[in-house]
Structures are given as C-alpha cells and as structure tokens.
Amino acid sequence: MKLLLRWMINALTLLVATQIITGFHVESFYSALVAALILGLLNAIIRPILILLTLPVNVVTLGLFTFVINGALVWFMATFVKGVAVSGFLPAIIVGILLWAVSTLTSWFFQEIDE
Secondary structure (H helix, E strand, O other), rough: OOOHHHHHHHHHHHHHHHOOOOOOHHHHHOHHHHHHHHHHHHHHHHHHHHHHHHHHHHHOOOOOOOHHHHHHHHHHHHOOOOEEOOOOHHHHHHHEEEEEEEEHHHHHHHHHOOO
C-alpha cells in the first residue's frame, strides 16, 4: 500500500513541477504515472551504479553531485516517456531536487506513522 501511495505522490509531484518549473512539461496524469514508475526503476537500478562510478566527484563536492545524477536520470527518463518534455538540463536538475525533497518528506512521514 505504501508503495502505491509513494508512486501517486511522485506522480503528483511531477504534475506540480510542470506548474512551477519552466522548461518541464507533463501532458497528463497518466504520463506522470508512467514517468514516476520509470523514474523509480531508474533510481533503483541505474542510480546506485552512477553513484559508485562518480564517487570521487561526489566526495569532492560533498554529495552535491548527487543532484546532478538525479537531474540526469530525469532528463534520461524524459527522452523515452511519451508526454514528458524537458527543455534543458537545469530544469531536469530542479525537478530532481524537488522529487528528492518530496521523497524525503514522504519517507519521514511514513517513518512517523510506523512508530
């Protein structure tokens, strides 16, 4: 149940991001659901590999390079999900930061409920 709720929250976050961030566009709620699913899969499979490969840069930047990795994954997701468009790398990084913030709050909220 938590997984479905997180999926819906991420999809709604993508829809809100279209209203806030210029250069990022999601056509419909269905596109947002597909994008959130694909982004979740990319974060589960490819992100750990990228973090490991860029570990020296991540250490030098005190972890801030992780936001660049998140933006790259958002940009990569937008290349093959129909209905999602990113017009540059900066909007992708901002969407990645927004998704990270919402995910952190969601994790904190679910942790408080479990206790």
